[in-house]
Amino acid sequence: MTVTRDRQVPAVFYLSSGARNGTHCVWCGTGLDETAVTAGISHGYWGAHNRSITVLACPPCATTPGEAS
Numbered sequence: 001m002t003v004t005r006d007r008q009v010p011a012v013f014y015l016s017s018g019a020r021n022g023t024h025c026v027w028c029g030t031g032l033d034e035t036a037v038t039a040g041i042s043h044g045y046w047g048a049h050n051r052s053i054t055v056l057a058c059p060p061c062a063t064t065p066g067e068a069s
């Protein structure tokens with residue numbers, strides 16, 4: 001079984017509105033609470049405007065087995 005490491009954060013264009021708003025996990029779409037962790041930067045450009053945002057993830061998605069922190 002291959003463990004996915006360094007999971008990529010989707011581009012802004014592929015995020016749900018909840019993920020863009022930071023209220024839902026960027027990967028599985030689960031509603032987030034105070035346990036949410038920073039998933040990384042989702043990159044996106046609107047013309048010349050950099051619309052990249054920091055997105056959040058639920059702890060299960062953010063934790064890759066065998067990977068420290």
Ligand SMILES: [Zn+2]
Pocket residue numbers: 025026027028029030057058059060061062
């Ligand atoms: Zn998740």
